[in-house]
Amino acid sequence: TIKGCVYPQQAEKALSLLTKNTAFNVLLIVQDRNNIEIDEMNPVNTELINILNQQGFEIYDFAGQPDIDPYKIENIIAQRRFISLRSLLSRSLAGATIIGKIRFIYQTRGGQNIGYGISSPFNVVRAQAQYYLLIKNKGRIRILASGTVSAKGMAPNSEDAKNKAMLALAPKLADDILQKIERYMASKRKVVKLYVYGIKSVSDNFAVKKDIQKLPWVKSIKDVGIGKFTVEYLENPIYLANALESILGYKVIDFSPTRIKIKKGG
Known part of the structure; x- marks a missing residue:
């Protein structure tokens, strides 16, 4: 085993890092003037969950939890006292949580004078x-990240205007969150050149590639020749070296953060 390295047990379940295996909680409260509620069927909530699902993430909808008080959640968000959520989140299998508040800003009323004697029809x-x-x-x-996104809705009555604003907000919010997730994941990726000695055929090369792809935190692996691979890794490369030894049975004969050389153990 690589000296000084202890490979984390059940590393694929590690929660200190976002990967495609990370499950998400989603909890969005809605504030309309002095009323605060959790509406799990609002278009922003459902669109965000749908888009994250399409990206391959597992989602837990926290809005359905019976013991969640939307007014307490609003207070936590306002004061950024997220430590108050620790007991709640500890009961969840998800490693990440998207929590937020949607509020309505009434900009123009139908019939309101918008200048030059003109009344707004919307x-x-x-x-x-x-x-x-x-x-x-x-x-x-x-x-890990935060943001503020807004969208406008126009309609003859305020309820329809609110609904249109929510429908317009949904994809903008989902895109903003996905960009933050992808940016974080990209910042954690490391490219390691891997040389495997003793491979003599294309079929052996394919089998080795398939095994390495299954290791925790391996995002991708490219075959660049017999016994030569480029590995995109989401953690410290020393964990990759240790996994090659402890899980796949190889012997590491040379290691650096950007290059690993291995051969069959024995």
């Missing part, structure tokens, strides 16, 4: 979402 409402992307990290809650 109600104009802006839906604004403030969100935080949280992850569990060694028993603590870490803010």
